Amino acid sequence: MEPDTRSRILDAAEKLLVQHGLEATTLRMITAAAQANLAAVNYHFGSKEALIEAVFRRRLTWLNEQRIAALDAFEAEAKGAPLKPRQIVEAFFGVAIRMAADRNGGQTFMRLLGRTYTEPTDFVRTFLAEEYAEVIARFKAAFFKALPDVPQEEFLWRFHFMMGALSYAISGADALRLLGPIDDSDPDALYARLMSFLIGGLRAPLPALLPAIQSRPVRKPRAKRAA
């Protein structure tokens, strides 16, 4: 084993956390995989929670810096004009999916991250919230400027949906095997596919929210509930 104990533990924890989840991954599994002593986790990190936080912070900080850097580049290029929605999507989701394509740990981490959004452990959620605060604010502002016609609430929901699509795109074959055999080995193809889908969803016509408008007189469906 080349790297030092601390790094080996981080790598092993990353792999095992995405496999078994935050609470079901044991320190004994981690230290065994890292070829370290059980007590090494508490020596180097202090506790299991602190280790998990270190696993996230190691890559998440860098990821969000990359996102902001990409946004900065587009905005510098635009010279004050609103960005195209495609550029903003690229800066946020493109960076993420490229990191997910990085076979050297990034892929594992992004799957872990996507999995964690829907796994609301208290201490992880508060930690994620603070780690995301800046990048969320920046991208919200950019989107509002680019799409002034879209109501704020509507956009937030679409952003949320896009995060879901990204999460599933990254978790890839794990959940996808439900649908049948699929090849997820080509990151470029996945990138192109997700981008196309996201922008299609983002630019979709605004839904008619008023019930009066929604009940269009199309031909009668069977037992369709009012919605």
Added chain:
Amino acid sequence: MEPDTRSRILDAAEKLLVQHGLEATTLRMITAAAQANLAAVNYHFGSKEALIEAVFRRRLTWLNEQRIAALDAFEAEAKGAPLKPRQIVEAFFGVAIRMAADRNGGQTFMRLLGRTYTEPTDFVRTFLAEEYAEVIARFKAAFFKALPDVPQEEFLWRFHFMMGALSYAISGADALRLLGPIDDSDPDALYARLMSFLIGGLRAPLPALLPAIQSRPVRKPRAKRAA
């Protein structure tokens, strides 16, 4: 407590599983919430795994039956003609999001289900695969008939992305609080928003992929967006 012990355990387990995850939810938490004795789980279900399976099966079977019934209704109405993509999306995702709006257990269950897709416990995955086999086959067929121009692989990915958006739409405020304060109390609005987004993504222009993949002659959906 009105219902019998078995039902109380199922209800309590449903609530706690979505809060803490499959492996971190303990039988002692469940039986305490259900006001039942610890041994009641093993008496009524046999084991913790069997209890979890019962929690899923109780609602998932019904959900997929509803999906197939909705598809049957649309297909009967179409008299052999291909369905509109909107109808297929409605039959699959609309039924799901309506169940998620049901405050009487359905909401809790749908959050649990969405969470479980990315939580690959072995025995749950194999169980989900068999429970989904029929409905997946039906909807794949309907989509291929409705959108013959879309390559099969492309569509499966888009379906996968849509599942991700649905999952996040249902998990709702849990993960959404990252983005800021949002109102998720109106199921009808959520339904309209998700539908609009999904159909926008489904009908997005096909991505320009590597020529090797895209080699089949596509009947001209204006392939664009250089990747």
Added chain:
DNA sequence: TCAGGATTCAAACGTTCGTTTGAAACCAAC
């Protein structure tokens, strides 16, 4: 009324969890 299966209950089973401990091993600086 009472026998007998169904259900509940308190208690304990062996196992594994995260954490702690104190000594051994390592390693640069003097």
Added chain:
DNA sequence: GTTGGTTTCAAACGAACGTTTGAATCCTGA
């Protein structure tokens, strides 16, 4: 070569886990 701080190690801690047990209790049908 000795020192002093850093890191590793085997062992054990109390707590909590899923499961089992056997007796107590409930409930129904004869």
